[in-house]
Amino acid sequence: MVIKVVGLGGIGTCLLxxxxxxxxxxxxxxxxxxxxxxxxxxxxxxxxxxxxxxxxGNKARVCAESYNERSRRVIYEGIAEYITSNNMYEFIxxxxxVFLCVDNHATRxxxxxxxxxxxxxxxxxxxxxxxxxxIQIFIRKDSLDITLPLTSKFHPEISDPQDLHPEDMGxxxxxxxxxxxIITNNAVASAMLNAFYAHLQNVLNYDEAYIDIxxxxxxxVVRR
Amino acid sequence: xxxxxxxxxxxxVKVMCGANTxxxxxxxxxxxxxxxxxxxxxxxxxxxxxxxxSGGNVDSNYQLQETDTLEFIRPSGNKG
Numbered sequence: 001m002v003i004k005v006v007g008l009g010g011i012g013t014c015l016l017x018x019x020x021x022x023x024x025x026x027x028x029x030x031x032x033x034x035x036x037x038x039x040x041x042x043x044x045x046x047x048x049x050x051x052x053x054x055x056x057g058n059k060a061r062v063c064a065e066s067y068n069e070r071s072r073r074v075i076y077e078g079i080a081e082y083i084t085s086n087n088m089y090e091f092i093x094x095x096x097x098v099f100l101c102v103d104n105h106a107t108r109x110x111x112x113x114x115x116x117x118x119x120x121x122x123x124x125x126x127x128x129x130x131x132x133x134x135i136q137i138f139i140r141k142d143s144l145d146i147t148l149p150l151t152s153k154f155h156p157e158i159s160d161p162q163d164l165h166p167e168d169m170g171x172x173x174x175x176x177x178x179x180x181x182i183i184t185n186n187a188v189a190s191a192m193l194n195a196f197y198a199h200l201q202n203v204l205n206y207d208e209a210y211i212d213i214x215x216x217x218x219x220x221v222v223r224r
Numbered sequence: 225x226x227x228x229x230x231x232x233x234x235x236x237v238k239v240m241c242g243a244n245t246x247x248x249x250x251x252x253x254x255x256x257x258x259x260x261x262x263x264x265x266x267x268x269x270x271x272x273x274x275x276x277x278s279g280g281n282v283d284s285n286y287q288l289q290e291t292d293t294l295e296f297i298r299p300s301g302n303k304g
Contacts (some may be wrong), residue, residue, distance in 0.1 A: 011304040065236040103304045127301030132242055132268070133302050150300070154276075157299040181302050190303065208297065212268065217243035223279070 001033050004098045006111065008039040008059035010185030011126050011192070012101035013052040018193055019022040019116055020067055020082065020097070024072045027200070033074045037063050038091055040082035040166065050182040062098055063141040082166050083107050088114045092121070097199075098191060100125035105161035112138055112158070113152035119143040124195050125186040127148055130179065137195050137204060148207045187211045191218065237288055241267040241296040251294075257284035259294065269296045 005012055005019070016037075023033050039059040053059070053088065054066050064078030081093060083102075092098060092114045100111055100123055109126055115121045115138055123138040136155070139146040153160035191211050198204035206220040234249040239259060245266045251259055263269060271289045273296035277284050288294060 007304050008303055101304045103302065105300070105302060108300070124301075127304055129301050129303065131300075132301070134242070134298065138299060153281075154297055155300050157302075163302065178303060185304065188304070212243035213245055214268075217245075219240065219243045219245060 001027070001029060001031070002093075002096055003033070004096050005035060005037045005101060006098060006107070006165070006213070007070050007103065007217045008037055008051075008053075008090075009047070009062050009103060010050040010180055010182060011100070011102065011189045012059075014055060014123060014182070014186040015099060015101060015126075015192055016067070017052060018189070019196075020071060020074060020198075022193070024071055035067075035074055035076050035078060036079055036091070038081065038083060040080060042043035050180060050185055052074055056197045059068065070212065076151065083110055084165070092118070094118050094120060097196070098123045099196070101189070102128075102166075103194075104166060105158045106161045106165040108158050109161050110152050113185045115140060116145075122199055123150070124192045124199075125150055128180065128188045128211075130181065131184055131214050132210065133184055133191075134208055134210045135188060135191045135195060136208045137199075137206065139199070139204070145165035147204075152207075152223065154223055156175060166184045184211075186212050187213050228229060235290050236283060237290075238293045239263060239267065239296075240271045240294070241273060252290055253287055255287070256282060256294065256300045257285045259288065260284070260296065267296070273298050279281065297298050 012085050041059050043053045043056050058080040060078035064076040069075045115123045121140045126135045137147050138148045140159040207223045209220040211218050236247045236249050237251040238247045276295045277292045
């Protein structure tokens with residue numbers, strides 16, 4: 001199994017803590033499990049309010065180093081790059097399970113469009129505002145869309161993104177503009193992992209799910 | 225001898241936004257814009273949420289009918 005985690009910020013580092021334990025102990029596979037961590041951003045001291053990391057440096061490399069030290073079965077590789085239209089062919093490939101934990105719709109569109117060119121791929125994307133968020137699941141199997149792409153008509157904010165790609169604006173700027181809390185990041189990460197588990201059990205049949213931490217409600221939606 | 229006529233139960237319309245759902249009576253005939261105003265707080269409906277009835281985009285003047293299910297679709301969360 002090849003897993004890509006794109007974005008190692010608030011959602012990504014919450015998700016990785018549980019994913020690592022799950023892959024290490026709960027997944028029955030004789031093959032080694034490889035997890036690629038992809039992020040061009042750097043950890044800074046202010047990130048420690050919401051993100052789990054052991055030292056400053058490139059997010060993907062720092063996390064890969066930390067998890068390789070403690071994992072026996074899972075092999076982590078850190079890629080210190082943002083996903084762009086130039087490198088997406090290299091990083092999003094046939095058979096991947098992609099956890100998309102980024103902070104901009106421009107990258108969500110890039111990854112969804114790239115996944116749409118592949119025959120078999122799973123993209124589980126999460127995003128949040130202050131106290132709510134959602135996940136979207138795009139599954140392609142045998143060259144067919146099993147669930148809707150992230151860029152479906154229901155989400156024009158992704159199909160026609162108005163925000164900037166991180167190469168044009170650092171995460172620091174985005175965080176300064178709009179505050180976040182780790183509890184919402186964790187709720188979204190948890191919903192993404194629920195979807196991953198349902199996929200492994202072959203029972204994943206919804207296109208997206210919404211989470212609200214104030215009402216403690218969660219709602220899954222089938223839009224096809 | 226009096227004949228009793230059973231009252232027809234008031235039809236409830238399901239309204240959703242994000243993680244939150246309400247099933248309410250008395251919405252049939254109301255415009256989407258009025259429903260939005262009424263439920264903004266309870267369903268936490270953001271200004272940029274678009275209204276869909278049974279999967280199709282409708283404008284704010286659309287009047288709810290008996291079989292409708294109304295969803296205000298929130299834009300996807302942007303941050304992470």
